[in-house]
Amino acid sequence: MPTTDGAATSEPRWLDAGERAAWLSLAGVITLLPGALDAQLQRDAGLSHFEYMVLAMLSERPDRTARMSELAALANGSLSRLSHVARRLEDQGYLVREACADDRRATNAVLTDAGWDKVVATAPGHVAAVRRLVFDALGPEQAEQLRHIGGRILDRVDPGGSCPT
Amino acid sequence: MPTTDGAATSEPRWLDAGERAAWLSLAGVITLLPGALDAQLQRDAGLSHFEYMVLAMLSERPDRTARMSELAALANGSLSRLSHVARRLEDQGYLVREACADDRRATNAVLTDAGWDKVVATAPGHVAAVRRLVFDALGPEQAEQLRHIGGRILDRVDPGGSCPT
Numbered sequence: 001m002p003t004t005d006g007a008a009t010s011e012p013r014w015l016d017a018g019e020r021a022a023w024l025s026l027a028g029v030i031t032l033l034p035g036a037l038d039a040q041l042q043r044d045a046g047l048s049h050f051e052y053m054v055l056a057m058l059s060e061r062p063d064r065t066a067r068m069s070e071l072a073a074l075a076n077g078s079l080s081r082l083s084h085v086a087r088r089l090e091d092q093g094y095l096v097r098e099a100c101a102d103d104r105r106a107t108n109a110v111l112t113d114a115g116w117d118k119v120v121a122t123a124p125g126h127v128a129a130v131r132r133l134v135f136d137a138l139g140p141e142q143a144e145q146l147r148h149i150g151g152r153i154l155d156r157v158d159p160g161g162s163c164p165t
Numbered sequence: 166m167p168t169t170d171g172a173a174t175s176e177p178r179w180l181d182a183g184e185r186a187a188w189l190s191l192a193g194v195i196t197l198l199p200g201a202l203d204a205q206l207q208r209d210a211g212l213s214h215f216e217y218m219v220l221a222m223l224s225e226r227p228d229r230t231a232r233m234s235e236l237a238a239l240a241n242g243s244l245s246r247l248s249h250v251a252r253r254l255e256d257q258g259y260l261v262r263e264a265c266a267d268d269r270r271a272t273n274a275v276l277t278d279a280g281w282d283k284v285v286a287t288a289p290g291h292v293a294a295v296r297r298l299v300f301d302a303l304g305p306e307q308a309e310q311l312r313h314i315g316g317r318i319l320d321r322v323d324p325g326g327s328c329p330t
Contacts, residue, residue: 001329018305033195
Protein backbone atom coordinates (compact mmCIF):
# COMPACT_ATOMS: atom_id res chain seq x y z
CA MET A 1 0.00 0.00 0.00
CA PRO A 2 1.24 3.56 -0.63
CA THR A 3 2.73 5.25 2.44
CA THR A 4 1.87 8.71 3.69
CA ASP A 5 4.60 11.08 2.48
CA GLY A 6 3.26 14.45 3.64
CA ALA A 7 1.39 15.09 0.39
CA ALA A 8 -1.82 14.60 2.35
CA THR A 9 -4.13 16.03 -0.27
CA SER A 10 -3.34 13.28 -2.75
CA GLU A 11 -3.41 10.46 -0.20
CA PRO A 12 -6.54 8.30 -0.58
CA ARG A 13 -8.91 8.42 2.38
CA TRP A 14 -8.54 4.77 3.41
CA LEU A 15 -11.34 3.19 5.44
CA ASP A 16 -10.79 3.13 9.21
CA ALA A 17 -11.27 -0.13 11.13
CA GLY A 18 -14.99 0.43 11.77
CA GLU A 19 -15.71 1.46 8.19
CA ARG A 20 -13.72 -1.49 6.91
CA ALA A 21 -15.75 -3.93 9.03
CA ALA A 22 -18.99 -2.30 7.88
CA TRP A 23 -17.83 -2.45 4.26
CA LEU A 24 -16.86 -6.12 4.42
CA SER A 25 -20.27 -7.00 5.85
CA LEU A 26 -22.11 -4.96 3.19
CA ALA A 27 -19.90 -6.39 0.42
CA GLY A 28 -20.81 -9.88 1.65
CA VAL A 29 -24.51 -9.06 1.62
CA ILE A 30 -24.52 -7.58 -1.89
CA THR A 31 -22.46 -10.52 -3.18
CA LEU A 32 -24.48 -13.32 -1.57
CA LEU A 33 -28.06 -12.15 -0.91
CA PRO A 34 -29.05 -11.80 -4.60
CA GLY A 35 -28.06 -15.41 -5.26
CA ALA A 36 -29.99 -16.64 -2.22
CA LEU A 37 -33.14 -14.80 -3.34
CA ASP A 38 -32.74 -16.01 -6.92
CA ALA A 39 -32.26 -19.59 -5.75
CA GLN A 40 -35.59 -19.71 -3.87
CA LEU A 41 -37.52 -18.00 -6.66
CA GLN A 42 -35.97 -20.07 -9.46
CA ARG A 43 -36.58 -23.30 -7.58
CA ASP A 44 -40.16 -22.56 -6.56
CA ALA A 45 -41.41 -20.32 -9.38
CA GLY A 46 -38.92 -20.36 -12.28
CA LEU A 47 -38.35 -16.61 -11.89
CA SER A 48 -35.27 -14.49 -11.14
CA HIS A 49 -35.57 -11.93 -8.33
CA PHE A 50 -35.60 -9.14 -10.91
CA GLU A 51 -38.41 -10.85 -12.87
CA TYR A 52 -40.41 -11.28 -9.65
CA MET A 53 -39.88 -7.60 -8.77
CA VAL A 54 -41.19 -6.56 -12.19
CA LEU A 55 -44.37 -8.63 -11.77
CA ALA A 56 -44.87 -7.65 -8.11
CA MET A 57 -44.44 -3.92 -8.77
CA LEU A 58 -46.97 -4.13 -11.63
CA SER A 59 -49.43 -6.03 -9.42
CA GLU A 60 -49.57 -3.03 -7.06
CA ARG A 61 -50.24 -0.40 -9.74
CA PRO A 62 -53.70 0.96 -10.64
CA ASP A 63 -55.01 -1.14 -13.55
CA ARG A 64 -51.87 -3.31 -13.11
CA THR A 65 -50.25 -1.01 -15.67
CA ALA A 66 -47.06 1.09 -15.72
CA ARG A 67 -44.92 2.87 -18.27
CA MET A 68 -41.83 0.86 -19.00
CA SER A 69 -39.60 3.71 -17.76
CA GLU A 70 -41.47 3.90 -14.43
CA LEU A 71 -41.44 0.14 -14.07
CA ALA A 72 -37.67 0.05 -14.64
CA ALA A 73 -37.19 2.53 -11.79
CA LEU A 74 -39.57 0.61 -9.49
CA ALA A 75 -37.71 -2.64 -10.13
CA ASN A 76 -34.26 -0.98 -9.88
CA GLY A 77 -33.18 -1.91 -13.39
CA SER A 78 -32.17 -0.06 -16.52
CA LEU A 79 -34.71 0.27 -19.32
CA SER A 80 -32.63 -2.06 -21.48
CA ARG A 81 -32.55 -4.73 -18.75
CA LEU A 82 -36.31 -4.39 -18.29
CA SER A 83 -36.96 -4.63 -22.04
CA HIS A 84 -35.06 -7.89 -22.20
CA VAL A 85 -36.90 -9.35 -19.20
CA ALA A 86 -40.30 -8.04 -20.34
CA ARG A 87 -39.91 -9.98 -23.59
CA ARG A 88 -39.33 -13.18 -21.62
CA LEU A 89 -42.30 -12.50 -19.29
CA GLU A 90 -44.47 -11.70 -22.31
CA ASP A 91 -43.51 -15.02 -23.92
CA GLN A 92 -44.67 -16.73 -20.74
CA GLY A 93 -47.99 -14.88 -20.82
CA TYR A 94 -47.44 -12.88 -17.60
CA LEU A 95 -47.49 -9.40 -19.13
CA VAL A 96 -48.21 -7.59 -22.37
CA ARG A 97 -46.66 -4.43 -23.75
CA GLU A 98 -48.79 -1.87 -25.59
CA ALA A 99 -48.52 1.72 -26.77
CA CYS A 100 -49.49 4.26 -24.09
CA ALA A 101 -52.83 5.94 -24.98
CA ASP A 102 -51.65 9.34 -23.66
CA ASP A 103 -48.25 9.31 -25.34
CA ARG A 104 -47.79 7.18 -28.43
CA ARG A 105 -44.00 7.30 -28.06
CA ALA A 106 -44.24 5.57 -24.68
CA THR A 107 -44.87 1.89 -23.98
CA ASN A 108 -46.91 0.49 -21.11
CA ALA A 109 -46.48 -2.87 -19.46
CA VAL A 110 -49.72 -4.51 -18.29
CA LEU A 111 -49.93 -7.51 -15.96
CA THR A 112 -52.17 -10.26 -17.38
CA ASP A 113 -54.51 -12.40 -15.27
CA ALA A 114 -51.93 -15.19 -15.54
CA GLY A 115 -49.26 -12.74 -14.29
CA TRP A 116 -51.48 -11.76 -11.34
CA ASP A 117 -52.02 -15.42 -10.48
CA LYS A 118 -48.25 -15.98 -10.71
CA VAL A 119 -47.58 -13.16 -8.20
CA VAL A 120 -50.28 -14.47 -5.82
CA ALA A 121 -48.81 -17.98 -6.00
CA THR A 122 -45.19 -16.83 -5.64
CA ALA A 123 -45.47 -14.13 -2.98
CA PRO A 124 -45.83 -16.37 0.12
CA GLY A 125 -42.62 -18.32 -0.57
CA HIS A 126 -40.72 -15.15 -1.42
CA VAL A 127 -41.81 -13.26 1.70
CA ALA A 128 -40.88 -16.29 3.79
CA ALA A 129 -37.37 -16.20 2.26
CA VAL A 130 -37.05 -12.45 2.91
CA ARG A 131 -38.10 -13.01 6.54
CA ARG A 132 -35.71 -15.93 6.98
CA LEU A 133 -32.73 -14.18 5.35
CA VAL A 134 -33.26 -10.64 6.62
CA PHE A 135 -36.01 -9.69 9.05
CA ASP A 136 -35.88 -12.67 11.39
CA ALA A 137 -32.28 -11.58 12.09
CA LEU A 138 -33.18 -7.96 12.89
CA GLY A 139 -35.17 -6.24 15.62
CA PRO A 140 -37.68 -3.50 14.72
CA GLU A 141 -35.11 -0.81 15.51
CA GLN A 142 -32.58 -2.37 13.16
CA ALA A 143 -35.21 -2.67 10.42
CA GLU A 144 -35.80 1.07 10.81
CA GLN A 145 -32.03 1.76 10.70
CA LEU A 146 -31.73 -0.41 7.58
CA ARG A 147 -34.48 1.58 5.89
CA HIS A 148 -32.60 4.86 6.45
CA ILE A 149 -29.15 3.47 5.62
CA GLY A 150 -30.42 1.77 2.46
CA GLY A 151 -32.22 4.93 1.38
CA ARG A 152 -29.08 7.02 1.81
CA ILE A 153 -26.94 4.58 -0.17
CA LEU A 154 -29.60 4.36 -2.92
CA ASP A 155 -29.57 8.17 -3.21
CA ARG A 156 -25.87 7.88 -4.05
CA VAL A 157 -26.04 4.87 -6.33
CA ASP A 158 -29.12 6.03 -8.24
CA PRO A 159 -29.49 9.78 -7.59
CA GLY A 160 -32.50 10.40 -9.84
CA GLY A 161 -34.36 7.36 -8.52
CA SER A 162 -34.40 5.96 -12.06
CA CYS A 163 -31.54 3.94 -13.36
CA PRO A 164 -29.22 4.85 -16.17
CA THR A 165 -29.64 2.78 -19.30
CA MET B 166 -53.50 -11.72 -2.44
CA PRO B 167 -54.89 -14.51 -0.24
CA THR B 168 -57.32 -13.30 2.41
CA THR B 169 -57.19 -14.17 6.09
CA ASP B 170 -59.75 -16.90 6.71
CA GLY B 171 -59.09 -17.73 10.32
CA ALA B 172 -56.52 -20.42 9.45
CA ALA B 173 -53.89 -18.07 10.82
CA THR B 174 -51.13 -20.64 10.98
CA SER B 175 -51.03 -21.03 7.19
CA GLU B 176 -51.25 -17.30 6.43
CA PRO B 177 -47.90 -15.89 5.24
CA ARG B 178 -46.37 -13.32 7.58
CA TRP B 179 -46.51 -10.37 5.15
CA LEU B 180 -44.12 -7.46 5.72
CA ASP B 181 -45.57 -4.52 7.64
CA ALA B 182 -45.17 -0.98 6.26
CA GLY B 183 -41.81 -0.36 7.96
CA GLU B 184 -40.38 -3.73 6.95
CA ARG B 185 -41.61 -3.22 3.41
CA ALA B 186 -39.88 0.17 3.16
CA ALA B 187 -36.68 -1.31 4.60
CA TRP B 188 -36.87 -4.23 2.19
CA LEU B 189 -37.40 -2.03 -0.88
CA SER B 190 -34.36 0.04 0.07
CA LEU B 191 -32.20 -3.05 0.65
CA ALA B 192 -33.47 -4.67 -2.58
CA GLY B 193 -32.47 -1.49 -4.42
CA VAL B 194 -29.00 -1.55 -2.89
CA ILE B 195 -28.32 -5.21 -3.68
CA THR B 196 -29.63 -4.73 -7.24
CA LEU B 197 -27.72 -1.53 -8.07
CA LEU B 198 -24.59 -1.27 -5.90
CA PRO B 199 -22.78 -4.28 -7.44
CA GLY B 200 -23.13 -2.77 -10.92
CA ALA B 201 -21.87 0.62 -9.73
CA LEU B 202 -18.78 -0.98 -8.12
CA ASP B 203 -18.14 -3.14 -11.18
CA ALA B 204 -18.44 -0.12 -13.48
CA GLN B 205 -15.68 1.84 -11.71
CA LEU B 206 -13.37 -1.16 -11.44
CA GLN B 207 -13.92 -2.32 -15.03
CA ARG B 208 -13.40 1.18 -16.40
CA ASP B 209 -10.30 1.98 -14.36
CA ALA B 210 -8.68 -1.43 -13.86
CA GLY B 211 -10.37 -3.99 -16.12
CA LEU B 212 -11.48 -6.01 -13.06
CA SER B 213 -14.87 -7.06 -11.71
CA HIS B 214 -15.59 -6.34 -8.05
CA PHE B 215 -15.25 -10.04 -7.26
CA GLU B 216 -11.86 -10.23 -9.03
CA TYR B 217 -10.68 -7.18 -7.09
CA MET B 218 -11.86 -8.73 -3.81
CA VAL B 219 -9.89 -11.91 -4.56
CA LEU B 220 -6.68 -9.95 -5.21
CA ALA B 221 -7.21 -7.57 -2.26
CA MET B 222 -7.92 -10.38 0.22
CA LEU B 223 -4.77 -12.21 -0.93
CA SER B 224 -2.70 -9.02 -0.58
CA GLU B 225 -3.51 -8.91 3.14
CA ARG B 226 -2.53 -12.52 3.87
CA PRO B 227 0.83 -13.62 5.28
CA ASP B 228 3.06 -14.50 2.31
CA ARG B 229 0.21 -13.24 0.10
CA THR B 230 -1.02 -16.85 0.07
CA ALA B 231 -4.32 -18.54 0.94
CA ARG B 232 -5.97 -21.88 0.39
CA MET B 233 -8.53 -21.65 -2.37
CA SER B 234 -11.32 -22.66 0.05
CA GLU B 235 -10.36 -19.91 2.52
CA LEU B 236 -10.03 -17.37 -0.26
CA ALA B 237 -13.51 -18.23 -1.57
CA ALA B 238 -14.95 -17.53 1.89
CA LEU B 239 -12.99 -14.26 2.23
CA ALA B 240 -14.22 -13.05 -1.16
CA ASN B 241 -17.82 -14.28 -0.54
CA GLY B 242 -17.87 -16.63 -3.49
CA SER B 243 -18.32 -20.33 -4.04
CA LEU B 244 -15.23 -22.43 -4.73
CA SER B 245 -16.44 -23.01 -8.30
CA ARG B 246 -16.84 -19.28 -8.90
CA LEU B 247 -13.38 -18.64 -7.45
CA SER B 248 -11.81 -21.38 -9.59
CA HIS B 249 -13.19 -19.78 -12.74
CA VAL B 250 -11.99 -16.31 -11.76
CA ALA B 251 -8.59 -17.58 -10.54
CA ARG B 252 -7.93 -19.04 -13.99
CA ARG B 253 -8.57 -15.64 -15.55
CA LEU B 254 -6.39 -13.84 -13.00
CA GLU B 255 -3.66 -16.43 -13.52
CA ASP B 256 -3.79 -15.84 -17.28
CA GLN B 257 -3.22 -12.14 -16.59
CA GLY B 258 -0.25 -12.91 -14.35
CA TYR B 259 -1.80 -11.64 -11.11
CA LEU B 260 -1.80 -14.92 -9.20
CA VAL B 261 -0.54 -18.47 -9.39
CA ARG B 262 -2.09 -21.66 -8.03
CA GLU B 263 0.08 -24.37 -6.53
CA ALA B 264 -0.29 -27.48 -4.42
CA CYS B 265 -0.32 -26.76 -0.67
CA ALA B 266 2.91 -28.04 0.96
CA ASP B 267 1.05 -29.17 4.12
CA ASP B 268 -1.79 -30.91 2.32
CA ARG B 269 -1.21 -32.14 -1.20
CA ARG B 270 -4.96 -32.42 -1.82
CA ALA B 271 -5.38 -28.68 -1.22
CA THR B 272 -4.52 -25.83 -3.60
CA ASN B 273 -3.07 -22.47 -2.61
CA ALA B 274 -3.49 -19.21 -4.45
CA VAL B 275 -0.46 -16.90 -4.31
CA LEU B 276 -0.46 -13.23 -5.32
CA THR B 277 2.39 -12.43 -7.74
CA ASP B 278 4.38 -9.18 -7.70
CA ALA B 279 2.31 -8.06 -10.69
CA GLY B 280 -0.84 -8.88 -8.70
CA TRP B 281 0.43 -6.86 -5.74
CA ASP B 282 1.18 -3.90 -8.02
CA LYS B 283 -2.32 -4.22 -9.49
CA VAL B 284 -3.90 -4.01 -6.02
CA VAL B 285 -1.74 -1.00 -5.08
CA ALA B 286 -2.67 0.77 -8.32
CA THR B 287 -6.39 -0.09 -8.08
CA ALA B 288 -7.09 0.44 -4.37
CA PRO B 289 -7.23 4.28 -4.33
CA GLY B 290 -9.90 4.51 -7.04
CA HIS B 291 -11.91 1.70 -5.48
CA VAL B 292 -11.86 3.17 -1.97
CA ALA B 293 -12.89 6.54 -3.43
CA ALA B 294 -15.90 4.83 -5.07
CA VAL B 295 -16.81 3.06 -1.80
CA ARG B 296 -16.66 6.40 0.04
CA ARG B 297 -18.70 8.20 -2.61
CA LEU B 298 -21.38 5.49 -2.87
CA VAL B 299 -21.61 4.43 0.79
CA PHE B 300 -19.67 6.14 3.57
CA ASP B 301 -20.02 9.77 2.48
CA ALA B 302 -23.78 9.22 2.84
CA LEU B 303 -23.55 7.79 6.39
CA GLY B 304 -22.55 9.18 9.77
CA PRO B 305 -20.23 7.14 12.05
CA GLU B 306 -23.24 5.84 13.99
CA GLN B 307 -24.90 4.58 10.82
CA ALA B 308 -21.68 2.93 9.70
CA GLU B 309 -21.66 1.08 13.03
CA GLN B 310 -25.33 0.10 12.59
CA LEU B 311 -24.58 -1.10 9.06
CA ARG B 312 -21.79 -3.29 10.37
CA HIS B 313 -24.14 -5.05 12.80
CA ILE B 314 -27.07 -5.30 10.39
CA GLY B 315 -24.86 -6.62 7.58
CA GLY B 316 -23.27 -9.15 9.93
CA ARG B 317 -26.66 -10.46 11.05
CA ILE B 318 -27.92 -10.82 7.48
CA LEU B 319 -24.67 -12.53 6.44
CA ASP B 320 -25.09 -15.03 9.29
CA ARG B 321 -28.40 -16.00 7.68
CA VAL B 322 -27.31 -15.98 4.06
CA ASP B 323 -24.02 -17.80 4.66
CA PRO B 324 -24.31 -19.49 8.07
CA GLY B 325 -20.93 -21.24 8.03
CA GLY B 326 -19.09 -18.17 6.81
CA SER B 327 -18.02 -20.13 3.75
CA CYS B 328 -20.20 -20.32 0.72
CA PRO B 329 -21.86 -23.38 -0.72
CA THR B 330 -20.44 -24.55 -4.02
